[in-house]
Amino acid sequence: MRTQVAIIGAGPAGLLLGQLLHKAGIDNVILERQDGDYVLARIRAGVIEQTTADLLDEAGVGARMHREGMAHDGFELCFNGGRHRIDLSGPTGGKHVVVYGQTEVTHDLMDARKAAGLTTVYHADKVELHDFDTTKPWVSYTANGESQVLHCDFIAGCDGYHGVSRASVPASALSLYEKIYPFGWLGILADTPPVAEELIYSNHARGFALCSMRSPTRTRYxxxxxxxxxxxxxxxxxxxxxxxxxxDPATAEALVTGPSIEKSIAPLRSFVAEPMRFGQLFLAGDAAHIVPPTGAKGLNLAASDVRYLSRALIEHYIEKSEAGIRHYSDTCLRRVWKAERFSWWFTSLTHLFPDQGAIGAKLQQAELDYLVHSEAARTVMAENYVGLPF
Structure with a gap:
């Protein structure tokens, strides 16, 4: 089998890339180790930046998001027993975020790919990437117990932190940067009404808490x-x-509880692999970087990579230009590091770090107080939260 672009991974990054390339007339095949139901069962992020929403519209898959998603013009910070609203719309010229689960984004992209009759190979086992340092890369894998070969012009590694794409790159060609946080997030999904109209991020002496939602009847805490x-x-x-x-007391009193339908613990890390291009192989999304979930940047940063990569490949095939391909890694990484900085800062601001002692808690409180009372600080927060411009 032959295609122009082989995409490894059928998560939202791989599916979005495939959809954008398809709309530009560029052939692509997606290989996924798991089945579609497994991919859809992953419980992930639920805050869509303005820039990501625009990209989903460009891909032709944004209708249900606009119909069922919840546009938020702000969020609240809770500390010292009180809640303080951070306006997103005013400081950013009317931008907002949309609360719409990553599972739903994936579902919309899967439906669009199926409707277009595009090839996705699920249960692709023993995937190996070959000759991506040449102009004739290829991918080998097994499907239905038979060995297969996929020849292509380019390989897009959208297969996550534990995927084969980054693992295929010689260690000597990679620079890795990582911070492991000394705590995790215990999260539950419940069919209960949200405790507030917008997200609440809480800094407390017992530790961080987040009140989020997926719909008017489903919550994520x-x-x-x-x-x-x-x-x-x-x-x-x-x-x-x-x-x-x-x-805070009022929120605690208003909280509606119920049985969990999903419960899990997620560790937190900041991670970046540089560069993000190796000949004809491009890394995108979690294959290249991980952010702590505090700033809701994971899915949005993957979409940013896909935006740059899709445009680079469209330039190559349609405009016969290599500029986007040459600059892909540097362009992505400038945005990646800004998102890593914001996610690290927001995590540092809102979580309990026992090793920082009493002075650490006091400094957090001072910064939170400055943030909610400074127009300049609130503007910086809003600009980063809704997504920096491209």
């Missing part, structure tokens, strides 16, 4: 926890009790 904790140690009642302790 998180509490900071130890990396040694196990999901089995946390009953639903224990979670709800701990969440209440970390909220």
């Amino acid at each position: 998180y509490v900071q926890c130890s990396l040694e904790d196990k999901v089995e140690q946390w009953s639903d009642d224990a979670f709800w009790d701990e969440l209440r302790r970390r909220l």
Whole structure:
């Protein structure tokens, strides 16, 4: 089999890239190790930046997001027993974010790919990337127990942190930067109404908490926890009790609880691999970088990579220009590091770091107080939260 672009990974990054290339008339095949149901079962982010929403519209898959998603013009910070709203729209000229689950984005992209009759190979096993340092790369894999070969012009590695794409690059060609945070997020999904109209980020002496949602009837809540904790140690009642302790009294009183339909613990890390291009192989999304979820940048940063990569490949095929391809890594990384900085800063501002002691807590409170009372600081927050311009 032959295609122009082989895409490794059928998550939102790979599917969005495939859709944008298809609309430009560029042939592509997606290889995915798991099946479609497994991909859809992943519980991930739910805050879509303005720039990502615009890109989904460009790909022709934004209709349901606009119909069912919830546009948010702000969020709230909770500390010292009170809540303080951060306006997003005013400082950014009317921009906002849309609360719409990553699972729904993936579903929309899958439906569009199926409707267009494009090739996605699920259960692609033993995927190996070959000769991507030449002009004739190819991918080998097995499907239905048979060995297969996919010849292509380019390979897009959209297969996540543990995928084969980055692992195929010689270690000597990579520079890795990583910070492991000394805590995780215990999160639950519940069919309960949201406790507030907008997200609430809480800084508390017991640890961070986040009140989020997926719809008017489905909520997503998180509490900071130890990396040694196990999901089995946390009953639903224990979670709800701990969440209440970390909220202001009015919010805690208004909280509607119910049985969890999903519960998990996620570690937090900041990670970047440089560069993001190796000959005809391009890394995108989690294959190249990870951010802590505090700033809701993971999916949005992957979409940013896909925007740059799709335009670079369209320039190559349609305009016969190599400029986008040559500059892909540097262009992506400028944006990646800004998102990494914001996510690190927001995490540092809102979480409990026991090793920083009493002075660390006091400095956090001072910065939070400055943030909510400074127009300049609120503008910086808003600009980063809705997504920096391209």
